[in-house]
Amino acid sequence: MRSAELGSFSSAARRLGLTPAAVSRNVAALEGNLKLRLFQRSTRSLTLTEAGERFLLSIRDHLDSLQGAISEASNEQSEPSGVLKLSMSPTLGIGYILPLLPEFMRRYPMIRPEWMFENRQVDLIAEGYDAAIGGGFELSPGIIARPLAPAHIIPVASPGYIGDRVPPDDPSGLRELDGIVMRSMRTGRIHQRQMRNLAGDEQPAALKETIVVNDPAAMRSAAFLGLGVAMIAKADALAYLESGELIRLIPAWYADAGPISIYYANRTLLPSKTRVFIDFLTEVFQRERWPERFAGTLG
Template identity: 70%
Template sequence: MTEAGERFLFAIRGNLESLQEAIADVSADRGEPCGILKVSMSPTFGLTYILPLLPGFVARYPQIRPEWIFENRQVDLIAEGYDAAIGGGFELTPGVIARTLAPAHLIAVASPSYMHDRTPPADPAGLSAFDGIVMRSMRTGRIRHWQMRNAAGEEIAGGPREKIVLNDPAAMCRAAVLGLGVALIAKPDALPCLESGELVRLIPQWYADAGPISLYYPSHSLLPAKTRVFVNFLTEEFRAQKLSARFAGSLG
């Protein structure tokens, strides 16, 4: 590199990443979003709520090739080359931002057969009288205990006694459908079974707040067109389908 070239590189070094992104965006897109869109999401949530949106997305953006990975883990977006991730409870690392899609509220559920000859609990403390289907965190190795709240702002610690320990929300939901006990699971995971009558909600005015379900993506100053349109498309669909309200445990 010549001396003049070194001076030029020094002068633009602070904006070099943005410049490279801008060149790549214009060169690759030619006015239309295109390229591989690599997205991570949990299997249950992704299959139930995100995958059904794919036909509409590819019809609108035919030059984008979705590469969607269904996995129960927090990915490193930048190091692993992901364009986005969907989930809850992610620790925000430098260079990543989160856009809230909906609440992640946990509710108490059981099958009608399990509750057939049992008196429903009056509040979260009453859940301790029931067999519990609980989850052990793969990250911490611990079983999490929840503080439940209602719309009036009251809070009570409570949950069923530990009887069956699983490590997957879908497995917990299925175990509850099989009549094995009471589970505290995210309302999006329970919703199809609640609507079909396979599960019933206990203490419907109470829920535990596990934080938001968010869309995570790198905080580039100039977001690639393929990622930008995906972010906009997903937030529009969540709004149109009123998924935030449907997932809110506070609404009973």
């Protein structure tokens, strides 16, 4: 499975902690037992044969369940342990998830965190991640999304920038102010937001492209420096709003970017290290009232 997903015996070997020769021998032994050629090999590529494609489809879900069952059985009488590899956005991850690490490690000292802070959608299975935290992921087959809190986007600016300016009454008034906008690294487009209020009215957020960046933390910093108005997640702005370093404009309006979720592989039996982290994270989000505090519906 790993050789097929990664397209290379060497890559599969690195993922599994084996030598490329050992992976090649095991695949050859499997082909000998099945009396089927599963891969077409060349010096530059490794591709599945038609029989290999069928075989991979038939075993994928069953092998995940079997690995989960073995992991669960072996850990049933012991503490959750092993490397917990997570992917999350830098702003949410460093601002909210990383500060939870001391408490989590006190509870589960045998788990070793390997946490990646990155603004991209990872392939959980192919890249060997146990879970990812963020929003807007396209769900590939075999992946589950468990919502944690809303990802509501709000316009913010520094008190110094607003100064003597007249704050807008609705999204149309944002066009009169300097805009700090973000260009998607994936599509190359400027993010456009559709705003709504509790009455059900909708309007586009018509920000000028005064400053263009490619990172939400940079947008927040530019707004903090008094350079204009940024549309950012309320979660990213919350500490600055509470301290008064940023103020929220048109507080009756917000844009809905979907939920912040934790994503993980759809397995009948999750490894205990993953299961206890999901339960821990869900518990903390409720304890800290983050679903309520991240909501743009509260002005």
